[in-house]
Amino acid sequence: MSASHVGPGPLRPATGAATYNGPAAQRQKGLRRFTAPRPPREERCEMCGAPLDGERHPHLVDTENRALVCACSPCAQLLARPGASKGRFRAVPGRFLSDPAHGIDDNAWELLRIPVGVAFFFRNTALDRLVALYPSPAGATESELEPSSWQTVLDGTRLAALLEPDVEALLLRRSDGRTECYLVPVDICYELVGRMRLRWQGFDGGAEARADLDAFFEHVRRRAGAPDGSRP
Structure with missing residues (x-):
């Protein structure tokens, strides 16, 4: 999906999805007494x-x-x-799975050419291809990858074979020299995009965005089980 959400992007956010009033409230501050x-x-x-x-x-x-x-x-x-x-x-199903034993190493992550530490992948049947996206100040931004690049990532986790097209995503986070790998509902990924777009400040997102990202992944960790049904 392009940064402006225009063009052949994989998914548009739900029109009824949660809205965020922080920036809008600030812009309307001067008009508040008149409305x-x-x-x-x-x-x-x-x-x-x-x-x-x-x-x-x-x-x-x-x-x-x-x-x-x-x-x-x-x-x-x-x-x-x-x-x-x-x-x-x-x-969109509700399952969360974790793969702590994945093989997505530093070399595989570098192949993604993702400028932030979070990315998600899902197979779009309408486009008949895998889509790789990451959150940015402008929304969900698509990474134009060569098939060999994302295949290296998919080959590194058993979760890739379990993905349901269109409705589930492979969610990765690179932080402190390690990569977390989860299978999650695709709507959760777009929720994350919305939260980052709301809170992003400066070049690296800022402290508020990082804290919200930590809280989001803590929620994912608590919900995620192993593919065999056990807890990680």
Whole structure:
């Protein structure tokens, strides 16, 4: 996905995804006394219009339009059934897996040419290829990799063979001389992109963005089990 989210990007964020009011509130500070406070926009299912309860709700991948769709549980269950939408909509699963014994070393990471310490990969069936992205101040940015480069990474972890196309991603973090490797729901990756875009400051992201990144990966570590069902 390009930095501006224009063009043949892999996925567009869900229109009902969480919004972040920090920067917007700062820009509107001078107008606050002239405007009445407005309640938060109620999130609704993009399929039937029903209100969505809570911060976490099901997501579907619209493979035709390459977009994440917010859905209520009944719509998600209905559209995820085989043949229900002729394969257009796929439910984003909730599994988290960890591979602490992966073989993604320094050489493999260098091949990625990722300017930050986080990247995620998933197979996009509409584009019929693997997509590699990383968070940036402008959003999810695609890394133009040679097939041999990302294949080196995929060959380094058993999680690559378990990825469900479109709906699951291989999430990597390079920090303190080591690389963490997880299989996660693809919507979690776009949540991370949104959080980094909100908090990014300066060249390296700044202290607030790094703290939020640490908290995000701590959450992933707590949820992730091993491919054999055991805890890491």
